Amino acid sequence: MTVTPEVKPDAPARLRLLLTVAGVAILVVALVALGLMAMRLAGQQGARPTAGMPAPDFDLPMYANYENGLGQQIKLSDLRGKVVIINFWASWCVPCKDEAPALEAIAQKYADRDVVMLGINYLDMERDALAFLATYGVSYGNGVDLQQRISKAYRITGVPETFIIDQQGVVREVFIQPITEPQLSATLDNLLN
């Protein structure tokens, strides 16, 4: 006579299976979410555009009275054929105050050449920004970096920072410090000739 082991419905085994399935499902969802976050973070930590790299395109909403004949919103790619100087600044930034006269002098000097100067106001209140522009007699085009989209695209680490973009939309020079008139003139003359 042979004895066969008794087969009972195994409730703990069923529970274990349920827990395993639930655990795997949650793990998959968590991994997908983590992957998405990692991709997003990797996208944010790219390199700053340097000389020879194409300048990231952007739309710049302009401050009223600082449109400079360019319209209420400027798209960088619409300025192909011209040398574009983009200067990130803020009213609370002390070095920005130091370089403001040099930038204005350059804007005046190259007004009749194919040069467009654009001030991009970074992390600033409109009221303070407009007061700054009035104080330093700025006449060139100025707009606001809404939701930090442009500063993120250019990976700036502070203000002031200035990028010189050539007629083909390629970055030719980056200044991560207050700029001087001779520095800017030398670069512009080189690009225009």
Next chain:
Amino acid sequence: MKGKRQKAEGKNQRRGRHPLCLLPFAFCLLFSLIALPARAQTVLPEDQMYQIAKQLNCPTCAGRNLADCPTDTCTQWKQEIVSQLKDGKSGDEVLTYFRGRFGDQVLQEPPKEGFTLLMWVVPVLAAAVLIVVALLAAQRASSRNRKSANLPTASSNQATPANSYETELEQQVKDAS
């Protein structure tokens, strides 16, 4: 005597019911009604600004909230909050303005929507995974204990193939002798 006392009590009761006695209460009520809005007005700008600033990041110092930051930038931002509150904007409207102008990074807490929802969901999911793993481990440990408790011992009378063979062998030895 009794009659006089009753008369005096009656007078006191009548005096207590006189409508003029309610005057102090009426004054108190009137004063509180006048004082409440005045008190609310004095609390409003600075305190409300502080509450809003606590929900925003300083734009120049990493991880610091606007309320506690004494830099020029933060002072400008705080003045802007007060100015908007004085213009009649609500706290939510001020926060919406800051978010619209400077992006989600300006908020101390990432909003629970869109991509940033993941920042809230992932820790919850990770906790859920840990709980499930812990439950599985506990369940496995308890079933292992149960199995070891049910193992046949030398004293048990359960008929297993091994001891049935022994019984049969013993029987055959007995028969042979």
